[in-house]
Amino acid sequence: MTALTDLTLIVVSGKGGVGRTTVTAALARAAASAGKRVLIAASSPADRVGGLFGRPPVGANVTSLAPGIDAVNITPEGAIHEYGLLTLRSELVTRALFENRAARAFLNAVPGLDAYALLGKAWWHTTEQQNGRRRYDLVLLDGPASGHAPLMLRIPDAIVAAMPKGPLARDATAIRALLRDRARAAFLIVTLAEELPAREAVELATVAGGELGLPLGPLVVNALPPPDADAPELAPLLDRVATGPDRSWSPELVATLRLAAGARAHRRTADHIVADLRDRLSLPVVPLPRVLATDLGPAEVGQLAERLAAAATV
Ligand SMILES: Nc1ncnc2c1ncn2[C@@H]1O[C@H](COP(=O)(O)OP(=O)(O)OP(=O)(O)O)[C@@H](O)[C@H]1O
Ligand SMILES: [Mg+2]
Numbered sequence: 001m002t003a004l005t006d007l008t009l010i011v012v013s014g015k016g017g018v019g020r021t022t023v024t025a026a027l028a029r030a031a032a033s034a035g036k037r038v039l040i041a042a043s044s045p046a047d048r049v050g051g052l053f054g055r056p057p058v059g060a061n062v063t064s065l066a067p068g069i070d071a072v073n074i075t076p077e078g079a080i081h082e083y084g085l086l087t088l089r090s091e092l093v094t095r096a097l098f099e100n101r102a103a104r105a106f107l108n109a110v111p112g113l114d115a116y117a118l119l120g121k122a123w124w125h126t127t128e129q130q131n132g133r134r135r136y137d138l139v140l141l142d143g144p145a146s147g148h149a150p151l152m153l154r155i156p157d158a159i160v161a162a163m164p165k166g167p168l169a170r171d172a173t174a175i176r177a178l179l180r181d182r183a184r185a186a187f188l189i190v191t192l193a194e195e196l197p198a199r200e201a202v203e204l205a206t207v208a209g210g211e212l213g214l215p216l217g218p219l220v221v222n223a224l225p226p227p228d229a230d231a232p233e234l235a236p237l238l239d240r241v242a243t244g245p246d247r248s249w250s251p252e253l254v255a256t257l258r259l260a261a262g263a264r265a266h267r268r269t270a271d272h273i274v275a276d277l278r279d280r281l282s283l284p285v286v287p288l289p290r291v292l293a294t295d296l297g298p299a300e301v302g303q304l305a306e307r308l309a310a311a312a313t314v
Helices: 020-033 076-088 091-099 101-109 113-127 149-162 167-179 195-211 232-243 251-280 298-311
Strands: 009-013 038-042 063-066 069-073 138-142 185-192 219-224 285-289
Touching: 009 020, 009 113, 009 149, 009 167, 020 038, 020 063, 020 069, 020 138, 020 185, 020 219, 020 298, 038 113, 076 113, 113 138, 113 149, 113 167, 149 167, 149 195, 167 185, 185 195, 195 251, 219 251, 232 251, 251 285, 285 298
Parallel strands: 009 138, 009 185, 038 069, 038 138, 185 219, 219 285
Antiparallel strands: 063 069
16 A cells, blocks of 8 residues: 555546645645655646645745645646746747647647646656755646546547657656556545535546546545534434424524534435445545635645545555
8 A cells, every 4th residue: 555645646636616726735735744845736727725825826936835845836828838848948949839820729729738738747847856856756736627637638648649759759658657657646536425526526537547547546525514413312303303393492492403404414415425436436535524614724724634644545
């Protein structure tokens, strides 16, 4: 068993809004606590990563967010340019290749290429050297949502097939090898214990683990509703309020019990969905609690990081 935090690259995906960025930040914290040097590579116009560490939004330049944790927010255009630069190591060639109109038109016509530039840049950071060793032990790619992730992950194969020679193919081959190497990489799916995200998680796991041949990380089930209302000692009261409250109960008590009954139903639905996910995907499940805060920050990220560190092996 390898700890997730011992890997070199983790690509995080899942349905939009399920907590990919939050889980990425928590993983970064868990890895940094284990002494790793981590880079979070995000690509989001509304950049939440900085705030999760109590810092301003992260820009296109690598910035430090916490000891051992750097982050960069990559724009597709910037990534294409910069990845071109990093790959081809010449501004001139990059301009000719990526910025001339015909080339741009061609590249824009390749679906998923923008996302591939993001993947390419994240991969490049796994190889980046500083003081004679790798600058980062772990690069976390806060990746595209389920709908776009497979597109991004297919591009290395498409490049190798279309142009087997040259720097693009050389890197695409290395990226492909890294993504499929379970000793170094994992594709991590985040979901909520809700119907639609769970369905997308199953579809994504099927494509990523099947056709794409990627080693899957554990399934992170984020923001689980609290189990408190499902305590056995509450059951008689909560069952009773559903069938017909006692006349002697005050309206306040009835309202409170109805609230608790709702929370219990919510948690039970979530438990069923998690059980179904366990049946359908042979993946370890890492449940993360819904934390009680309107604006998540370093304290909540730390809380989630501890859960991940305790559970997350591949
Ligand atoms: N465990 C949690 N407990 C409570 N709230 C959470 C939890 N995880 C995420 N959230 C909240 O859910 C919302 C979505 O989280 P986040 O931005 O991490 O999701 P995302 O998948 O990255 O979304 P997007 O698709 O917009 O990139 C945020 O408001 C976040 O604060
Ligand atoms: Mg996000």
